[in-house]
Amino acid sequence: MNTAYRVWDGEQMYYWGDVNLNLLIKGKEWTLYKDSAGLCPDIVASSQDGKSVFLKVTDQFQTHGKLRPIYASDIVQQEETAPGGLYGPEPFIGEVKMIDGQWCIVNEKKEECRPLFSETATNKVLGDVYQNPELLEGVE
The missing domain is CATH 2.10.70 (Complement Module; domain 1)
Known part of the structure; x- marks a missing residue:
């Protein structure tokens, strides 16, 4: 396999x-x-x-630009595409983590968590927490 x-x-x-x-x-x-x-x-x-850290692949792919798999510890920006979407128009940035059997985007500063999968939002990989930790420093 x-x-x-x-x-x-x-x-x-x-x-x-x-x-x-x-x-x-x-x-x-x-x-x-x-x-x-x-x-x-x-x-x-x-x-x-x-x-060393072993990072699993999620079942989701970046939906902005080049199609690529999203991994645990990636830093992802999620944006709603539907008018009046569930979370509003503000982009949400956080780290991809597995929580209770579901892949989520976690923003610890906001103390907020959203599902990685969304039928009404797009995901863009900005980097990962190991090679680009600065991407999470200013995230609000």
Whole structure:
């Protein structure tokens, strides 16, 4: 089974489908390996190293510009497209998180959470919390 994922190792983001990378998941532990010329593959990142993070893909895609999957920890801007929409015309920016089995956009400063899926709104990925943490600093 191929499942989209990405891994942040504290310095760099790795994506499923990257050449020469393999992910091994055993129970609750995971390891990202890079094929090498030798007999033993090189460990790139692991759940045991204390700095790496395994990020799952959501079931949603960016609906602005280039179609791309949305991952956990992405920073997303959601805008209503329907007049008199449920949340009003103001764009909503927050981090994508799984809450009670549903992918949500969470704005901790506003103490607000919205579903990532919406039939009346568009989602645009602005960055992610690891490579672009400044995107959440001024969010109100």
